[in-house]
Amino acid sequence: MDFVLFFLTAAIALAGAIAMIVARNAVHSALFLLLNFGAIAVLFLLLQSPFLFTIQLSIYAGAIMVLFLFVVMLLGAEQVEAAQDKLPWQQPLALVMGAGLLVIAMITAVRGGSNDAPPGGEAAEAFGDPASLGELLFTKYLLPFQITGIILLVAVIGVVVLNQQRNQAQTEETPGERPSSSVQP
Amino acid sequence: MVPTTFYVLLSAVLFTIGVLGVLIRRNAIVVFMSVELMLNAANLALVAYARERLAVDGQVLVFFVITVAAAEVAVGLALLVAIFKSKRTADIDEVSMLRG
Numbered sequence: 483m484d485f486v487l488f489f490l491t492a493a494i495a496l497a498g499a500i501a502m503i504v505a506r507n508a509v510h511s512a513l514f515l516l517l518n519f520g521a522i523a524v525l526f527l528l529l530q531s532p533f534l535f536t537i538q539l540s541i542y543a544g545a546i547m548v549l550f551l552f553v554v555m556l557l558g559a560e561q562v563e564a565a566q567d568k569l570p571w572q573q574p575l576a577l578v579m580g581a582g583l584l585v586i587a588m589i590t591a592v593r594g595g596s597n598d599a600p601p602g603g604e605a606a607e608a609f610g611d612p613a614s615l616g617e618l619l620f621t622k623y624l625l626p627f628q629i630t631g632i633i634l635l636v637a638v639i640g641v642v643v644l645n646q647q648r649n650q651a652q653t654e655e656t657p658g659e660r661p662s663s664s665v666q667p
Numbered sequence: 668m669v670p671t672t673f674y675v676l677l678s679a680v681l682f683t684i685g686v687l688g689v690l691i692r693r694n695a696i697v698v699f700m701s702v703e704l705m706l707n708a709a710n711l712a713l714v715a716y717a718r719e720r721l722a723v724d725g726q727v728l729v730f731f732v733i734t735v736a737a738a739e740v741a742v743g744l745a746l747l748v749a750i751f752k753s754k755r756t757a758d759i760d761e762v763s764m765l766r767g
Contacts, residue, residue: 488669492677499681499704503688508696515700518681522707529674529718531726534710534733541733546703546740553744554696559757567693568760576690580683587679591712592672609721615730623727630734637738644745 488528495521507561508554512547519543530610674715681708695747695757699740706736 498518505511523538554560567573608614619627685708688701710729717725751757 484669488673492673495677496680496684499684502700502704503684503692503697508694511694511697511700515704518704519707522711525674525677525711526714528669529714531714531717531729534714534726534729537730537733541737542703542707546737549740549744550696550700553748557696557748557751557757559694559696559751561694573691576687580687580690583686584679584683587682588676591675591679594675609718609723610726614723615726618723618727619730622724623731626731630731633735633738637741640742641745644742644749 484528488525491521491524491528494518495525509551509560512550512554515550516543516547519547532610533612533615671715671719675712678708678712678715681705681711693758693760695750695759695762698759699743699747703736703740706732 495518498514498516498521502511502514502518505514519538519542523535523543526538527535682705685701685703685705688704689698692698692701710732713725713729713732717723717729747757750762754761756762
């Protein structure tokens with residue numbers, strides 16, 4: 483049963499990933515990526531990680547993909563590759579090097595992973611409990627957890643600054659108005 | 668139970684597809700999506716090894732990766748919008764202002 487579920491989900495994930503880089507329309511790419519994220523979320527559930535399953539669906543499939551679709555539709559950048567490729571030799575070279583990377587990564591995966599089924603027993607029963615993850619997050623990994631908070635804060639500030647530069651450029655065109663007046667208290 | 672190697676092999680294939688997307692596609696947004704695909708492939712390998720060793724630490728690491736990816740997407744897409752506003756294109760071949 484596990485194997486059937488795994489191979490079905492893996493096939494969906496692979497199909498979504500391949501269709502994403504093949505699709506000409508960026509909106510289609512985003513939707514295929516959404517399919518891939520959903521399949522990976524199911525794989526997380528198969529790997530006894532219900533918390534990451536929820537996070538994957540709500541943050542990746544929810545927030546991040548909405549952001550992508552929003553920007554694609556806002557910019558109208560669905561098809562920008564109509565122009566002639568300036569580097570025609572790059573594509574075959576990329577395929578060859580990608581195949582090389584795939585071989586190396588697969589050799590590493592086979593050497594690194596064990597073919598045995600994972601251990602069972604009492605420890606396996608308790609594994610993946612969101613409570614244990616939260617406990618680790620607030621004890622052993624407290625400092626990295628706080629740093630991620632700062633990273634998110636910096637990201638918010640960065641996005642605001644990136645958008646504000648445009649506002650200042652617009653206000654410079656109208657004399658007599660101070661650029662700082664665009665910031666409302 | 669499915670062996671860990673299967674998950675890691677799937678992760679390797681997904682990562683390679685992401686690399687190919689970055690190398691081949693010229694639409695900056697699709698390139699960005701391929702980066703997200705690579706991050707997801709790495710997450711899958713981390714969760715697979717976490718289950719094999721019954722160590723929750725791997726899942727904590729995936730949590731951090733997802734958080735940083737969210738911040739990265741926000742900043743990256745803001746940059747893309749800024750580039751689009753000035754260059755009127757999302758084709759990465761056209762954005763070569765820094766070429767010497």
